[in-house]
Amino acid sequence: MSAWSFEAYIGIPLAAVVLFLLLSDISFLQKFACKLSNLSLTVGNYGISLSLAMVSIAFTLFFSQWMTLRDLDSMKDAQLSDLTTVELQDRDRNEVSIGDGFTHSGISSFLMKAWRAERNWWISLFSLTLWLMVWRSATWVQGLLDEEQKNQQKGESGLTGDLKMKEKTEGAPVTAASQKKSASSKTTSEVDMTNMKK
Template sequence: MGAAWQWFLYTTLPLPVLLLFLLTFPGAQWVRRTVLRSTASIMSTRVSLGSSSFRLVYAFVFVVSVVFLSCTATCLRLQNEKDIADESLMSPAQRMQVLARRWRADRNWWISLFALVMWYLLARVAALCTKLHRLEEAQKAEKAK
């Protein structure tokens, strides 16, 4: 499971965090325009799987959603196991093992929720920045008349 989480962390988290930072970072007009263009090209990249084709952002959102639902199921399962098990009959080592498993599941749940929120925020902020850019261009064109 460690390699899977490593892949998840190093592929699904840095991209939206970096792009959100760049989209919201104040800068010159040409810098913002370049960042917006590169973000739009990344977000609109199409992936083909068999005969179907979909945007890369949807693939990431799907993967992150599946991981989030899996983490939710794991947390609920471990909570039910805790309710069934009698902690007074456990040795300190067994109790520590149960708590470590629950802590790891909770941590993974929060990480997957964070990744899901970051992808959603990236999609919304990119859409808002694109709309703002179009409005600024229309305003420039109107002033030039």
């Protein structure tokens, strides 16, 4: 399996699935995605997370294709400066020499290499972008999950804790002091409304 097959058939789909799980807002799926992206790959005495390893691989492939494209561009500028792609395609498909030792099949080979390098550049850029998003999203979601777990241990649970507090206050018995407070707030708001009308 080549690096590009690995990237196209394993790296990108895996990143898309993990990113989808991280952004799903379902806690057990987010926990699974965080564990998957933080899965430790050990090489010798060194350990690295899956997401960071895939970012490194994608960056290496991206950089190598960028260098290849740069070399192909300089080669094109040097040897094919006066011929456009349309002119090259309009020529006969025979082995006709087109200046500077290039034959038509050589030009076709050059264009094929350029197309492949551009395709691989876009694949590697897409993979790099996805894995960077997975890496950062996993860190962010893990922090949110840790915070939620701390709040649950304290007896608060984020939004559901706020709703429970509201239910408790709504279900609390009505006292004379709370009635006076609500009556005074009503009269204050009525006075404000009459002042606004004037």
